[in-house]
Amino acid sequence: MDNPFIIKSYESKELFCDREEELSLMMRNCANHTDMTLISQRRMGKTGLILRLFDELKDVSPEIHSIYVDIFASRTIDDFIKLLAEAMMKSFRPKTSWGDRFMAFIKSLRPQLSFDSLTGDPQLQIAYQTVHEKEYTLRNLFELLDSQGEQIVIAIDEFQQIREYPEKNVEALLRTYIQQTHNLTFIFCGSKKHLMTDIFANAKKPFYSSTAFVSLGKIPEPSYTVFIRRQFNEHQRQITDQAIQFILEWTRRHTYYTQQLCHTLFANGCTNVDIDDVKQACNQLLTQGEAVYLQYRQLLTDKQWSYLIAIAKEGSARKIMAAEFLKKYAIGTPSVSRRLADALCEKGLLNDDIDLNGTTYSVSDVFLSHWMERQ
Numbered sequence: 001m002d003n004p005f006i007i008k009s010y011e012s013k014e015l016f017c018d019r020e021e022e023l024s025l026m027m028r029n030c031a032n033h034t035d036m037t038l039i040s041q042r043r044m045g046k047t048g049l050i051l052r053l054f055d056e057l058k059d060v061s062p063e064i065h066s067i068y069v070d071i072f073a074s075r076t077i078d079d080f081i082k083l084l085a086e087a088m089m090k091s092f093r094p095k096t097s098w099g100d101r102f103m104a105f106i107k108s109l110r111p112q113l114s115f116d117s118l119t120g121d122p123q124l125q126i127a128y129q130t131v132h133e134k135e136y137t138l139r140n141l142f143e144l145l146d147s148q149g150e151q152i153v154i155a156i157d158e159f160q161q162i163r164e165y166p167e168k169n170v171e172a173l174l175r176t177y178i179q180q181t182h183n184l185t186f187i188f189c190g191s192k193k194h195l196m197t198d199i200f201a202n203a204k205k206p207f208y209s210s211t212a213f214v215s216l217g218k219i220p221e222p223s224y225t226v227f228i229r230r231q232f233n234e235h236q237r238q239i240t241d242q243a244i245q246f247i248l249e250w251t252r253r254h255t256y257y258t259q260q261l262c263h264t265l266f267a268n269g270c271t272n273v274d275i276d277d278v279k280q281a282c283n284q285l286l287t288q289g290e291a292v293y294l295q296y297r298q299l300l301t302d303k304q305w306s307y308l309i310a311i312a313k314e315g316s317a318r319k320i321m322a323a324e325f326l327k328k329y330a331i332g333t334p335s336v337s338r339r340l341a342d343a344l345c346e347k348g349l350l351n352d353d354i355d356l357n358g359t360t361y362s363v364s365d366v367f368l369s370h371w372m373e374r375q
């Protein structure tokens, strides 16, 4: 029996919870050729939502094509070109005049083409190119896509990665090429909020104000409750309201962690799930994670580690410069606290959520946070 709580990527509409509002906003943006920036904390469901959107487009607007490029592993503009060309290859249809032109262009790059032995996906190895040639190649790829005359939605996941490239003016180049296309709609996606906001909301940067923002928060409690109950019921199992409530609270409704806990519960095979079963699964997850958490400890200074524990014990901390917080955890001065918080945010171990009332800090990994509370 397949576990209905997926913890990887996207499978189907039925196994995907809610996101109706975000989805319809994104559908509308696609219909209107509005480029988008999709930002959220890590593991909140960005990639899942993009794939959900592509699925919906296939049903509702089959004339719109979609391409997904994940540039997480890219370190240079060469890698970007390679990943974009591979994604185009995966989605292209042979025996069309466009397909022929695309292949002719790819061949002109003197590539070595192979196929991944596990997935069968195409893998390109492009010959050395000068800076000029690279720019030419990049522009051509976008022009080629555009010249198909069909609307294409391109999602570039982990887009903030372009900030790591050693080449100068990558942003300006991309912005220029993208601006010249007519049939392409872009979704720029990323979880490094500070970088993404700097790329798209800093008046001094090329992409400033060029996209509509879609931000992804937590799935509302009522819809997640219904979703969880339904998945259990559809497999002839029961779960109490109290158990569901505990799941949503303990995982802070952070999608990946909620899915992971439900996945574990389901895998444990209980047919009548109550709160004790949930607590047992929680313990199981913390025990499983322990080896990794102890690794983190090696990577941090003692001060950073204690600070992380302090935030974990608070659950979420708003006043990290206040005397009460500093004293309670013997942190030192407000500026020490600020520096520690900044360093841990930079490492991705802390989240800083900014709203009208100020900044709230929490440990990014919900399970790690619970494990630390016990230390």
Ligand SMILES: Nc1ncnc2c1ncn2[C@@H]1O[C@H](COP(=O)(O)OP(=O)(O)OP(=O)(O)O)[C@@H](O)[C@H]1O
Residues within 6 Å of the ligand: 006, 007, 008, 009, 010, 015, 016, 017, 018, 019, 040, 041, 042, 043, 044, 045, 046, 047, 048, 049, 191, 255, 256, 259
């Ligand atoms: N609406 C949803 N319903 C059910 N499961 C979901 C939903 N959205 C995401 N998930 C699951 O939650 C996990 C995290 O989602 P996803 O990988 O899309 O997050 P992300 O924001 O792209 O994370 P990262 O920042 O690490 O790239 C995945 O296992 C995914 O399958």
Ligand SMILES: [Mg+2]
Residues within 6 Å of the ligand: 046, 047, 048, 157
């Ligand atoms: Mg992702």
